[in-house]
Amino acid sequence: MLPENETLAEARRHMAVCNSCRYCESYCAVFPAMTMRREFSAGDLTHLANLCHGCKGCYHACQYGPPHEFGINIPATFAEIRAQSYAHYAWPRAMGTLFERNGTVVTLAAALGVTLVLLLTMALVDPSILYTAQRGEGAFFRVIPMWLMVSLAGGTFGYAIIAMLIGGIRYWREVGGGAPAPGPIVDTAVDILTLRNLGGGGHGCNDVDDSFSSQKRWMHQAMFYGFMMCFAATTAGAFYHHILGLRSPHPFFSLPVQLGTWGGVLLCLGTAGLIRLKIITDPVPVAKRLVGGEYAMLSLLFLVGATGLLLLVLRHTGAMGVMLALHLGLVLALFVALPYSKMVHGVYRGLAIWRHAREKRSSVMVAAE
Amino acid sequence: MVDLTRVWDVLVAGGGNAALSAAITARRAGASVLLVEHAPRTMRGGNSRHTRNLRALHPAPTDVLTESYLEEEYWDDLLRVTGGKTDEHLARMCIRASQHAPDFLKSCGVVFQPSLSGTLSLSRTNAFFLGGGKALVNALYRTAEQLGIGILYDTEVQHIEVQDGFATEAVISHHGFPERVRFKALIASAGGFQANRDWLRKYWGDAADNFQIRGTPYAQGRLLRDLLDQGVQEVGDPTQFHAVANDARAPMEDGGLAMRLDCVPFAVVVNRNVERFYDEGEDVWPKRYAIWGRLIAQQPGQVAFAVTDSKALHNYLPSVFPPYKANSIAELADLAGIDAGKLEKVVADYNAAVRPGTFQPMKPDDCRTEGLSPPKSHWARLIDTPPYYCHPLKPGITFTFLGVKVSDRARIIMADGKPSANMFASGEIMAGNILGQGYLAGFGMTIGTVFGRLAGEEAARNVRN
Numbered sequence: 160m161l162p163e164n165e166t167l168a169e170a171r172r173h174m175a176v177c178n179s180c181r182y183c184e185s186y187c188a189v190f191p192a193m194t195m196r197r198e199f200s201a202g203d204l205t206h207l208a209n210l211c212h213g214c215k216g217c218y219h220a221c222q223y224g225p226p227h228e229f230g231i232n233i234p235a236t237f238a239e240i241r242a243q244s245y246a247h248y249a250w251p252r253a254m255g256t257l258f259e260r261n262g263t264v265v266t267l268a269a270a271l272g273v274t275l276v277l278l279l280t281m282a283l284v285d286p287s288i289l290y291t292a293q294r295g296e297g298a299f300f301r302v303i304p305m306w307l308m309v310s311l312a313g314g315t316f317g318y319a320i321i322a323m324l325i326g327g328i329r330y331w332r333e334v335g336g337g338a339p340a341p342g343p344i345v346d347t348a349v350d351i352l353t354l355r356n357l358g359g360g361g362h363g364c365n366d367v368d369d370s371f372s373s374q375k376r377w378m379h380q381a382m383f384y385g386f387m388m389c390f391a392a393t394t395a396g397a398f399y400h401h402i403l404g405l406r407s408p409h410p411f412f413s414l415p416v417q418l419g420t421w422g423g424v425l426l427c428l429g430t431a432g433l434i435r436l437k438i439i440t441d442p443v444p445v446a447k448r449l450v451g452g453e454y455a456m457l458s459l460l461f462l463v464g465a466t467g468l469l470l471l472v473l474r475h476t477g478a479m480g481v482m483l484a485l486h487l488g489l490v491l492a493l494f495v496a497l498p499y500s501k502m503v504h505g506v507y508r509g510l511a512i513w514r515h516a517r518e519k520r521s522s523v524m525v526a527a528e
Numbered sequence: 529m530v531d532l533t534r535v536w537d538v539l540v541a542g543g544g545n546a547a548l549s550a551a552i553t554a555r556r557a558g559a560s561v562l563l564v565e566h567a568p569r570t571m572r573g574g575n576s577r578h579t580r581n582l583r584a585l586h587p588a589p590t591d592v593l594t595e596s597y598l599e600e601e602y603w604d605d606l607l608r609v610t611g612g613k614t615d616e617h618l619a620r621m622c623i624r625a626s627q628h629a630p631d632f633l634k635s636c637g638v639v640f641q642p643s644l645s646g647t648l649s650l651s652r653t654n655a656f657f658l659g660g661g662k663a664l665v666n667a668l669y670r671t672a673e674q675l676g677i678g679i680l681y682d683t684e685v686q687h688i689e690v691q692d693g694f695a696t697e698a699v700i701s702h703h704g705f706p707e708r709v710r711f712k713a714l715i716a717s718a719g720g721f722q723a724n725r726d727w728l729r730k731y732w733g734d735a736a737d738n739f740q741i742r743g744t745p746y747a748q749g750r751l752l753r754d755l756l757d758q759g760v761q762e763v764g765d766p767t768q769f770h771a772v773a774n775d776a777r778a779p780m781e782d783g784g785l786a787m788r789l790d791c792v793p794f795a796v797v798v799n800r801n802v803e804r805f806y807d808e809g810e811d812v813w814p815k816r817y818a819i820w821g822r823l824i825a826q827q828p829g830q831v832a833f834a835v836t837d838s839k840a841l842h843n844y845l846p847s848v849f850p851p852y853k854a855n856s857i858a859e860l861a862d863l864a865g866i867d868a869g870k871l872e873k874v875v876a877d878y879n880a881a882v883r884p885g886t887f888q889p890m891k892p893d894d895c896r897t898e899g900l901s902p903p904k905s906h907w908a909r910l911i912d913t914p915p916y917y918c919h920p921l922k923p924g925i926t927f928t929f930l931g932v933k934v935s936d937r938a939r940i941i942m943a944d945g946k947p948s949a950n951m952f953a954s955g956e957i958m959a960g961n962i963l964g965q966g967y968l969a970g971f972g973m974t975i976g977t978v979f980g981r982l983a984g985e986e987a988a989r990n991v992r993n
Contacts, residue, residue: 179786179848182580182660185641197846219666220659222578222784226570360658362639369666371639 160333161201161247166239170204173236176229183217187356188515189233190217195522202334208240209504209511212356214364214375218444225443238446245503248333250325257499261452265496269459272492276484279307289480296406302480303487312487315494322498327506336514343516350512354379367440375436382429382460388422389467408474420471426464430457456501463489530678532702535710536562537991538984539698541685541751542717543567544574545661546955546976548668550715552636553984555675559991562678562709564700566718566746569681571782573665574719575743575927575956575972578784580661581654582973585627592630592640592655599623602653605968609818613964621936622962622978629977630655637667654970661973685751688714690758693948713987716940716953717980720928721749722769723781728925731767738830740774742788742924745781752957755932760951761943764929764960770967771821774924776831777849789919790844792820793907794889795834796878797921799827802861802870804878808834809906812892813844818967825923832921833864835875837913843889851917860916875911882908927972931960938983952987954979 161167177183177193184190189211196203215234223229246255257264280289280303293301300308330336350356354376357364363371396415399405409416434457437450466486473482496502540551543565555561565572585602586593602623606614630640639658650656657664672679680702687699695714700707721727723745728736741747756762778787793813798804806823810816824832835857852863857875861868878900885895885908892906932953933941940951955976962975 175846175848175850176786178846180660180784181845182785185656185658197842216659216663220663222660222662223786224570224662227782228779359639360642362658369663370670 265455273488276488378432385425392419547717549980557988609966776920
């Protein structure tokens with residue numbers, strides 16, 4: 160459990176005001192979840208904070224927002240608790256400190272990832288291959304041997320999955336999620352896949368100021384589905400290689416390249432759009448301490464997408480070798496940084512949404528009795 | 529940059545829902561409009577910032593209102609709360625026009641929430657603004673900006689030059705600097721005077737120092753006073769205000785809705801001298817919500833104490849500030865700073881008078897006292913299960929009833945009974961025409977929207993002629 164601290168005390172003060180006011184009950188899941196409680200343990204606040212999608216609707220509608228003396232600012236306060244929970248539930252625990260200066264950490268990971276792959280490539284293959292056009296079957300693996308690619312990517316990604324899984328389990332146990340019985344999986348999946356809580360029921364969120372827009376939702380969707388398509392492209396590539404026996408580079412209209420291309424385009428559009436929103440948004444309902452890490456992760460994702468697309472464009476030229484090393488270096492950095500970056504929010508947000516769906520169902524059942 | 533050298537078609541004094549409804553309507557009718565708001569941008573919107581819904585007539589369910597709410601029932605509700613202190617012609621006109629208020633506000637970007645389990649079960653009669661009044665105010669200002677309405681924040685209208693019922697010029701204080709604004713028509717939407725303690729003191733003496741002002745501290749009544757001093761006819765009892773039971777520890781101004789306490793029907797309430805003074809269980813809370821502010825204002829020190837036990841804690845909405853909590857009545861009295869022996873006796877006498885019944889928190893039940901004066905008619909249960917709780921109460925003033933007299937076209941009426949040539953009014957500054965006493969939830973926003981639209985239409989027409 161998060162140790163008692165000033166942020167939790169501040170959040171408890173916020174909840175006392177919000178739970179007596181309740182004007183925001185129709186904005187998102189946080190407020191219905193709040194009204195189910197009168198006391199707010201550290202676990203409850205961690206749950207509510209991770210349920211908050213940072214849409215800022217409640218901030219702009221708040222009669223008690225700054226400069227009112229109550230100074231209610233749920234988005235900033237909950238963002239701070241979320242960040243504390245990411246650090247607290249990091250595995251191994253000591254790695255939680257990486258959330259302290261996360262912008263620097265993610266940037267360093269990117270720099271080191273690229274450097275490492277470039278150096279390894281130069282050490283392991285004839286350096287001239289790096290600068291000459293490679294064509295035909297197996298071109299990529301002449302630049303970076305397949306065993307290296309698979310072991311680096313597989314090893315780091317596997318580690319990230321295990322680390323995030325352990326973090327998620329510890330989070331669920333400590334925050335008080337209850338026995339992991341099958342719950343309303345469909346509701347949960349719909350809420351996650353549609354970002355319902357960033358929708359405001361159709362009119363949108365306060366992405367920039369007190370006007371409503373759906374930019375953040377659409378940009379996040381572009382990024383999320385773009386990322387997933389890139390992931391699917393890699394999976395399809397492995398399927399082609401190992402099952403169908405087809406070796407890369409695949410033609411442009413093949414499944415892996417199509418998935419990767421459009422996934423990369425969406426990933427770039429989404430991350431660039433989210434970066435733009437972060438720059439122009441009203442800074443008050445934002446936890447300033449955390450934006451460095453968020454910018455770094457969005458930029459890393461953008462660069463992964465952009466270098467992937469450049470690789471496609473340049474794959475038949477002499478620039479392919481360096482571009483491949485650059486792209487894989489950034490992917491490596493992404494996998495390494497995954498469990499110690501903003502990316503973990505997916506795990507805890509998903510668990511919070513699932514828990515909320517369960518609570519909603521059981522409260523309906525209680526009401527029916 | 530707002531041009532203060534030109535002659536504006538319409539000057540709107542005020543910055544809440546009534547002012548914005550008027551300004552937007554006048555602008556849409558083609559007039560040039562300058563809106564002058566006393567508060568800074570962050571605190572704009574007057575008391576509208578603290579509201580949540582408006583009461584609207586509807587013959588059939590809508591996307592934001594359930595069932596139906598027709599003129600006669602609406603009128604009966606109004607008649608009951610005002611005790612007849614209303615103007616039937618104006619009131620019925622307002623009630624009929626309220627049907628179109630939600631659509632007008634939607635056209636200005638206001639989002640309503642789908643009908644929900646509102647805290648006072650108002651989803652049939654009242655349409656709720658998504659996020660509450662501040663979200664409504666934000667949407668209205670955004671619309672006003674898009675329409676090209678001039679907006680001045682931190683600017684107070686201090687004086688209107690009026691000659692024979694004709695207004696020519698306004699003296700304003702703009703960021704503290706004196707300026708003059710010329711205009712063809714005035715819409716006065718600058719609210720009541722509830723935040724003006726000196727003015728309240730004239731009627732209430734030192735007790736006024738203990739009144740909490742629930743809403744905006746900018747409701748100083750300066751324009752209201754200025755107009756009344758220049759021969760505008762007044763309506764409403766100047767001594768009266770709407771007040772509710774607030775947490776005694778609330779901010780003295782701008783504490784808003786969350787400071788109100790709903791515990792009274794489930795508690796025993798004593799004053800500073802540890803004497804009960806009114807039947808706590810007279811009726812369901814929504815119907816008694818508004819009388820307790822006045823009752824407490826009449827107690828010594830304008831303070832009261834609601835005492836409950838752990839059985840009652842979940843029957844009312846949680847309070848922002850935690851109640852005093854103790855394992856004995858005497859300890860609880862010490863925490864609240866009242867006489868322990870007396871409180872023990874009050875609770876013992878009350879407990880002895882409680883008759884058995886079936887407790888039903890949402891409707892008048894048969895749990896009552898016998899032989900107690902004053903009685904507690906409903907929800908009377910033994911106070912016997914520690915921990916015991918005590919909520920300290922003070923009166924929280926919502927608005928004052930004094931206002932300017934208007935016609936059914938929102939035109940200001942002069943003391944001699946003649947209509948003003950170019951002055952109109954909307955909102956709290958004229959609500960006393962319809963609400964002579966009492967309050968109906970969401971009716972202030974209805975009056976503001978309906979009369980705001982009327983004033984905007986009439987002022988724009990006045991300018992064209």
